[in-house]
Amino acid sequence: MKNASASEILRQIVAIPSVNPALADNPALCGEARMVEFLEPWFAQKGFRAERVGATPGRPNLLARFGAAAPKKTILFESHLDTVGVAGFAGDPFVLREENGRLYGRGACDTKGPLAAFMAALDAEVLAALGKSATQLVWLGAIGEETGNLGAEEAVAAGLRADECVVLEPTDLRIVHAHKGACWFTVATRGRAVHASDPARGDNAILKMPAVWRILEEATAEAGKEFSSAALGRPTVSVGVIRGGAATNVVPDACEIQVDRRLMPGETAARLLADLRARLAAIPGGVELALLKEGLPFHTDAEAGLVRRFGAALEGAGVVPAREGAAWCSDAGVLASACAETLVWGPGAIAQAHTVDEYIETDSLESGREALRQFLLAAAAASSPRGA
Numbered sequence: 001m002k003n004a005s006a007s008e009i010l011r012q013i014v015a016i017p018s019v020n021p022a023l024a025d026n027p028a029l030c031g032e033a034r035m036v037e038f039l040e041p042w043f044a045q046k047g048f049r050a051e052r053v054g055a056t057p058g059r060p061n062l063l064a065r066f067g068a069a070a071p072k073k074t075i076l077f078e079s080h081l082d083t084v085g086v087a088g089f090a091g092d093p094f095v096l097r098e099e100n101g102r103l104y105g106r107g108a109c110d111t112k113g114p115l116a117a118f119m120a121a122l123d124a125e126v127l128a129a130l131g132k133s134a135t136q137l138v139w140l141g142a143i144g145e146e147t148g149n150l151g152a153e154e155a156v157a158a159g160l161r162a163d164e165c166v167v168l169e170p171t172d173l174r175i176v177h178a179h180k181g182a183c184w185f186t187v188a189t190r191g192r193a194v195h196a197s198d199p200a201r202g203d204n205a206i207l208k209m210p211a212v213w214r215i216l217e218e219a220t221a222e223a224g225k226e227f228s229s230a231a232l233g234r235p236t237v238s239v240g241v242i243r244g245g246a247a248t249n250v251v252p253d254a255c256e257i258q259v260d261r262r263l264m265p266g267e268t269a270a271r272l273l274a275d276l277r278a279r280l281a282a283i284p285g286g287v288e289l290a291l292l293k294e295g296l297p298f299h300t301d302a303e304a305g306l307v308r309r310f311g312a313a314l315e316g317a318g319v320v321p322a323r324e325g326a327a328w329c330s331d332a333g334v335l336a337s338a339c340a341e342t343l344v345w346g347p348g349a350i351a352q353a354h355t356v357d358e359y360i361e362t363d364s365l366e367s368g369r370e371a372l373r374q375f376l377l378a379a380a381a382a383s384s385p386r387g388a
Contacts, residue, residue: 003123006369007103007362010116011096013038014105020082020146021059032081032143032151036062039141046122047131054143054154061151062141063160066127071136072383076162076339078152078331079115080145083107088356102359110353113360114168114346115141117368126373129380137376138162145331148293152331156338164306165339167332170348170360173319173367177307177343178231179326181263181297181333183272186256187212187280188288193246193253202251206244208283209255213239215279216259223272227264231302231325236262258292262327269294296333298342306341313375319367326350 004012016038017029024030040050043064052060062081086093086106093106103113118139130137140160142151169176189212191205216237224234237259244255261272273289280287300307302323311321328350336342347368348360 003120006116006120006365007096007098009119010103010105010108010113010360010365013112013116014096014107015094017094018081018083018107019085020144022147023085029086032059032141035081036060036141039064042119043139046127048139053158053160054151056143056150056154059143061143061155063155064139064141065136066138067130067136068134069136072134073164073379074136074138074162075379076138076140076160076165076335077118077168078140078142078165078335079111079118079168080151080331081141081143082146083110083112084146084354090357098362101362103362103365104357104359106358109170109348109358109360110350111169111346111348113348113365114170114368117347117365118168118372120369121372121376123373126376126380129377129384132384133380134383134385135379142331149295149331149334152334156334160338162339163341165332165335165342166306166310167330167335167342167344168346169330169344170346170350170353171326171344172349173314173345173347173364173371174322174324175307175310175314175343175345176326177302177304177323178229178265178299179297179329179332179344180232180235181267182293182295182329183261183263183269184292184294185259185261185269185273186288186290186292187216187259188254188256188290189283190285190288191251191253191255194251196249196251199251203253203285205252205255205285208285208287209242209244209257211283212257212280212287215283216261216276219276219279220261223264223267227266229264229299229325231299232264232297232327233325235264235267236327263295263297265297265299267297295329296337297329298332298336300336300341300343304341307343309378310343310345310375313378314371316374317367317371319371
């Protein structure tokens with residue numbers, strides 16, 4: 001049976017709503033289970049051994065394995081199954097439409113496009129080559145990436161391991177061999193509310209925030225002296241939300257900010273917050289910190305075997321094998337703990353992720369499919385019996 005094109009596969013999976021449950025209220029749009037219902041028989045028909053793993057009710061992760069039962073090498077590919085919400089989307093977000101060489105739809109870029117390229121690469125030639133080799137191919141469809149790394153964490157906790165891992169995300173076909181992590185947290189100051197006609201009687205919580213910010217900047221600058229790299233630069237800090245006060249004529253007794261601190265490899269949220277708590281103890285009235293989210297960083301050497309071989313596959317597909325680090329984070333931070341070498345790669349541009357006109361270029365999608373074919377064929381040949 002002829003393998004469907006990447007565009008046709010993308011049309012089918014964009015039509016399946018899989019909005020992260022935290023990002024929409026309509027149950028007809030939420031959850032990844034519908035994607036699993038479609039993908040499980042799809043992979044089984046290709047000869048994969050599929051199983052569901054995880055611990056979140058109604059939100060399974062899907063593992064699909066192909067090839068050697070006792071492999072010399074295991075290569076893991078991962079796609080997250082959830083998308084962001086669809087409020088304000090231009091047109092029907094679940095009907096893929098093509099205009100001027102672009103395919104529009106929710107998830108077309110992030111990250112159903114890279115998944116469609118992978119699925120389209122699994123043609124008869126690739127599967128036959130893998131079937132004769134000592135390489136096992138594993139694919140993980142993970143839940144909950146848009147609000148954390150829930151699915152990847154569940155799969156690793158269930159025992160998932162591999163020699164190499166390719167996390168499928170839109171990277172403009174550039175090999176991301178390292179990315180930063182993210183630590184999101186709140187900082188809350190406290191005071192005493194009084195009538196604003198006599199502010200000296202009160203304790204203004206908002207006015208304590210400039211001192212908090214100076215401490216955050218100083219701590220980040222110091223961390224940059226210890227943690228820096230050519231690929232990733234230095235750690236950064238940003239305030240995205242501030243809330244405080246009840247009325248113009250009331251001295252506020254509370255103020256809270258939400259902070260985005262990008263982590264470098266070697267840093268952890270626990271260490272960061274412990275350091276900040278010690279530093280912020282100098283703020284009068286006390287300061288409360290609470291972790292909102294941690295995304296782990298990862299780093300694979302730019303000259304690692306996986307990176308070089310993937311670069312060769314890109315060259316074989318007519319794509320310049322660019323390598324870079326990224327400031328954003330993905331499931332790679334979690335999966336790198338279970339794999340010897342990891343990279344993030346895929347067709348599509350990260351700038352199009354989460355937009356109201358999300359699209360992937362048809363040329364990028366097809367180049368992605370061919371690069372994946374080249375990589376998988378080379379992986380199979382490298383572990384095939386001599387003379388086979």
